[in-house]
Structure formats: C-alpha cells, structure tokens
Amino acid sequence: MKRLSVILSAVLVALGLALPAAASEDAVETRKALMGAVGAAAKPAGAMLKGSMPYNPAVAKASIATMHAAAMAFGDYFPEGTSAEAMDGTTAHPAIWEDRAGFEEQIAAFAEDTAAGLEAAGKNGPADLDAFKAAMGPIFKNCKACHEDWRVEN
Amino acid sequence: MRVRRPGAARSVALIAVAAGLVGAAAFWGLTAPARLDPARVAALPAGDPAAGERLFWAGGCAACHAAEDAEGEALRRLGGGLELETPFGTFVAPNISPHETDGIGGWSRADFANAMLRGVSPDGRHYYPAFPYSSYIRMRGEDVVDLFAFLKTLPAVAGETADHDLAFPYSIRRGLGLWKRLYLDDAPAVALPDADAQVRAGQYLVEGPGHCGACHTPRDAFGGPDTARWLAGAPSPEGPGTVPNLTPGGDLADWSVEDIAYYLESGFTPSYDSVGGSMVAVQENMARLPAEDRAAIAAYLKALPARPDGTGDGAGGDGG
Numbered sequence: 001m002k003r004l005s006v007i008l009s010a011v012l013v014a015l016g017l018a019l020p021a022a023a024s025e026d027a028v029e030t031r032k033a034l035m036g037a038v039g040a041a042a043k044p045a046g047a048m049l050k051g052s053m054p055y056n057p058a059v060a061k062a063s064i065a066t067m068h069a070a071a072m073a074f075g076d077y078f079p080e081g082t083s084a085e086a087m088d089g090t091t092a093h094p095a096i097w098e099d100r101a102g103f104e105e106q107i108a109a110f111a112e113d114t115a116a117g118l119e120a121a122g123k124n125g126p127a128d129l130d131a132f133k134a135a136m137g138p139i140f141k142n143c144k145a146c147h148e149d150w151r152v153e154n
Numbered sequence: 155m156r157v158r159r160p161g162a163a164r165s166v167a168l169i170a171v172a173a174g175l176v177g178a179a180a181f182w183g184l185t186a187p188a189r190l191d192p193a194r195v196a197a198l199p200a201g202d203p204a205a206g207e208r209l210f211w212a213g214g215c216a217a218c219h220a221a222e223d224a225e226g227e228a229l230r231r232l233g234g235g236l237e238l239e240t241p242f243g244t245f246v247a248p249n250i251s252p253h254e255t256d257g258i259g260g261w262s263r264a265d266f267a268n269a270m271l272r273g274v275s276p277d278g279r280h281y282y283p284a285f286p287y288s289s290y291i292r293m294r295g296e297d298v299v300d301l302f303a304f305l306k307t308l309p310a311v312a313g314e315t316a317d318h319d320l321a322f323p324y325s326i327r328r329g330l331g332l333w334k335r336l337y338l339d340d341a342p343a344v345a346l347p348d349a350d351a352q353v354r355a356g357q358y359l360v361e362g363p364g365h366c367g368a369c370h371t372p373r374d375a376f377g378g379p380d381t382a383r384w385l386a387g388a389p390s391p392e393g394p395g396t397v398p399n400l401t402p403g404g405d406l407a408d409w410s411v412e413d414i415a416y417y418l419e420s421g422f423t424p425s426y427d428s429v430g431g432s433m434v435a436v437q438e439n440m441a442r443l444p445a446e447d448r449a450a451i452a453a454y455l456k457a458l459p460a461r462p463d464g465t466g467d468g469a470g471g472d473g474g
Contacts, residue, residue, distance in 0.1 A: 042426035050416075084394040091395065140428075144421050147430025152395025154430065 024082050028090050031077035034070040041066035042143070045136055048129065057125030060132045064121050067139060068114035075107040084152045093150045103150055110142040185331025187274040195264045198295045206304025209297050211442040213290075213363040215305075217435045218247040232257070233311030238284055240391065242377065243320030245284040251311035259310060266302040267295065273334065280330035282318065283337070283377065289365035291340045297363065337378040343367060344384050346457055356454025359447060360385075369397045369432070372464040385455070386464035395431070396465035403460030414452035415445070 045063040047053035081087070083094040096103045117135040126132040210216075216224060219232040233256075234249040251257040258266065265276040273280060273287035281287060290298075323329060343361045346353060360366045371379045372388040387399030400406055406414065413424045418440040421429040429437045440448060 039425060039427055042422075046422055046426045093395075094393065143428035144430070144434055147428050148434040151430045152393065153390035153397055153432065154395055 024079055024087070027077040027079050028082050028087070028092075031074060031092075032090075034074050034077070038067050038070045038143075041070075042140070045132075045140075049133060049136065055129045055132065057121075057127065057132075059125075060136070061118075061121045061125030064114060064117045064135065064139065068111065068118050071107065071111040071114045074110075075104055078103070091151050091154050093152050096150055106142075106146050106150065110139075110146065113138045113142055182328075184335065185280075185328045187278055187280050187331065188272060188334075189268050189274055189278075190264070190272055192264065194295065195267050198263070198267070198299045201263070201299035201301070201303025203300070203303040203307050205297075206300035206302070208443060208447070209293075209301040209363050210304050211439045212359055212447065213301070213365070214436055214439045215250070217432070217439070219250050230308045231311050232305070232308060233313055234315040235313075240284065240377075242324040243318065245282060245318050245320075246316045248315050249311060249313060250305065251308060252306050253310040253312055256312055256314045257310060258305065261302075263299055263302060266305075267298050270298045270301075271295070273330075273338065280327050280334070282320075282324075282327075282330065283333065286365035286368045288338055288379070289362055289367060291338060292342070292358070292362040294358075294362075301363075333376060333378065336376065343371075343379070343381055344458060346454075349454075349457060352450050352453045353457045355447075356450035356452070356457075359451055360454055364451070366400070370400050372466070380464070383461050383464040385458060386461035388464055389466045390431075392432070399461065399463045399465065400455050401458040401461045402456060403462050406455060407460070411449065411452040411456055414455055415448040418443075418448045418451065419445070 041063040044053060044059050048055050048060065078092060078096055080097060082090060083092050083097060084090050085094045117139050120126065120131070120135040126135050215232065216229040218236050218238070219234050220229050220236075221231065221233065222236055224231070232249065232251040233253075234247045234251075236247040238245040238247065249257040252259040254260050261269075261276060268274045268276075269281065269285075270287060270290045270293065272291070273283065273285065275281060342357060344357075346357065349357065367379055367385060369391065370385045370387060371381070372383050372386065374380050385400040387404060388397045390396055398405060409417075409424055417423055417429070418437060420441070421434070421437045423429075440451075
C-alpha cells in the first residue's frame, strides 16, 4: 500500500511537471502560427500599398480579416514561463509578464483597429487603393508599436 | 643562512614607492585627455543649422538625450535623463539642450567639437564611450559645426541630470585615456578598396554619425568594438535577444539594396515583419533622412565583407 502511494505520487509529480511544459510549448507554437498568419497577410497588403502588386479588393479584405482573427486570439497564448528569458525558440519579451495590463491593452488596440478596418472594408473589400490605405494605415502602426516594447531585440 | 643587512627593508620600501610613483606618472601621462588642434577648429566654417538637422536624425541624438518614448516635437527637447544599464554600471544621458547652465548653451564651437571628435568635456575630462564619440571621431569637422548650429535652435530645457553610477574601476574617469588609446581611431572601420561614391557616402553615415556599430558590432571584454566582426551582430545590450548581423553573412544576404532602403523608410522587412525594439526609434530617424542617404546606407551594407553572426547566445526563434 505504501509502495503504491509512493509510485502514485511519483507519477503525479511527473505528470504535474510534464503537463504544463507540454501546454507551454503548444501555446508558443500557437502564438507563432497566429503571428505567421499576420505576417503572411501583411505581405500582399504591403505589396499593394507599395505598388509592387496590383490592387485587389478581395485580397485586401482577406488581409484585414486574417489580422483581425489573429488579434482576437493572440493574447491568450502567453502563459507564465514562456518568455525569451525562460525558454528558447521565442522572442516574447519578459516585460509581457511584468506589465500584463500594458500588453493586453496593446493587443486590444490591434483588435480594435482591425475591427474598424474590417467594417470599412465592407462586403467586397475597400473599393480602391486609397480606401485600403485609409483602412490599413492604422492597422500597420500596431506592428511596430507592439514589437517595440514586447518583443526582444532580434 | 641569510644575512640581513640593516636598512634593506627600507631600500625595498623606497624602491616600491619609486616604482609606484613612476607607474602613477606613466598612468597620468598615458591617460591625459587629448584635445583637437585649436587651429583645426578655428578653420571650420560657420555652422549651417539646416544642414545640421540631417546629422541630428542620422545620429539619433534624441534616442538617448530626449525623454524616454518621446515622439514628435518632444524629440527636440534634449534634457537628458535616460538611463542606460550596462555591465559597467548605469550611464545617465546628460542634458544637451541649449540651456545656458544645465545644457550646452554656454559651450563654444571648440567645446562641442572636442566632445564629439575627442570625447573630452569643456573642463578637460574624458567622456565615457556610452557617448559614441568613437564613431563620431570619423565625422567631418564641417558636419560637427553644422550639428552644433542646429542644436542651438532647439528649446532650452532646464534641469541637471544625475551622475553616472558605475562600478570600480570603471568609475575612474581618467582610466578612459587607456581605453581611448586602444579604441579611438578615425580610420574607417572596414577597408573597402572597390567602393564607389555611394558606398563611401553610406560608410560615412554608418561608421560616423549613425554609430550603427555601437549596437551591431560585438564588443570585447573592455567594451571596445571587435572590428574583425564589424556589424556582424551582437547579443542585445538590454536583456535577452540579439542585435542582427548587418553583413551579407547574415539574414541580410537575401535583401536587395532596395529592400534595406525600404526597411529604413517604412519599418517593414521584405517579408513584412516590422522593425522592433530599440531599432524602432532609429528607423523613424532614418525615415527623416533624404532618400539618397538611405540608399547609400543600403549600398554600404551590401558592400561589407560577409561575417558569420556575432550574436552569441541569445534568444532564437521568430514571430511570437
């Protein structure tokens, strides 16, 4: 009986240690996938704004919608112990956990700006390049604002 | 059996004192702050504030001397106070606004030129190289007086800043004379024998006023730049993370000259990742330069000898 409880507690300790570690890795993978989608959406948006790709309203709307979906979910994948200081393979700044409210505020601003952009895009996407510029400009400012304070130097 | 002569101990003590004095004299001589030849300063033209503004943005003076997170007009208020945490201790950026007593309002052109080009203060002391005069030494004298003329047009900000808080022996300012002997050099950081005029213009901006090497070149144990790995990237000076390799041996290998110039203008990489960290302020300064300056910087970076990443042990990964 005593031996069984020792084994059980050993198993529990092992699980207790293993589970959060696996969950942390999943969280990092998930937030990286979300940010990867934002980057992939930014590429055609940037190319159209720069003039290196012809303007297409459906692509413009897809860019904004992708960013909005990511903005709604991104903040949920930063559990304790997943900063660049605590583990490899992430560029999440320790400041996220020192000033969680500030970080949440930044992500909320991203979600708000993408929501406004999506509304401006309407059913078929922004009518022309100028309309897209007006919708996308405030969204693009979020990239830099967030990466300035919440991502480590890379 | 040893025979002890009377007075031997006293001779030894005298020799030790004499050696100490010679050492102290040598230290004093080797560490003396060296000023510019006054004739060189006198020969400089009157400064042009409009031309100086370009150097103000190229040098990013506001990044350290304006208030933290300053934007817009606040970037022109250079009251100092920003703290720079380093392995040597905490440096505090001084007030360089034209305030008569708290800033540099009472300085002469020679005072400013000696600060920028020799790292020597008006009262003849060494500045710590947190103030990147080891890059500014490569600046043209005319550009230095233009910058001084521009700084004079900015608002005077009252308030003296705190002193640096450094660990021994770095707290001994005079010792910087030795550091300067090792590292202060107005020669180009890299030899580029085939460089055209555009590459040379970029070299001047990057190695001189831009002081890009201050973060992008790894440092040795005494905080001097490891010029064999010029701009090859370095561990982040502020916590985890890395400062990227700018030579064609790193991630910039795949970037075109246009890509680099566009990044400096817009803050977007070719894959539309954005600029981050302390580079945000630098990029926003670079965006205020004429387009030909950004193109020149890009041409210079592409002309650099390729070096492997000097980033050491930092955080890996990308995106999130």
